Amino acid sequence: MKAKFAISCVSCGDKIQPGKEISKNKDENWVHKPVEDSEGLP
Numbered sequence: 317m318k319a320k321f322a323i324s325c326v327s328c329g330d331k332i333q334p335g336k337e338i339s340k341n342k343d344e345n346w347v348h349k350p351v352e353d354s355e356g357l358p
């Protein structure tokens with residue numbers, strides 16, 4: 317879905333501006349879409 321408010325991505329900490337595509341991660345927190353997995357980095 318699209319963000320209705322300016323929020324912060326819990327995965328990367330970046331700001332997400334209203335209108336950006338966002339998604340919920342497994343912990344029900346908003347992150348950028350596609351969902352980022354902070355533990356997926358090498």
Ligand SMILES: [Zn+2]
Pocket residue numbers: 325326327328329330347348352
């Ligand atoms: Zn992010």
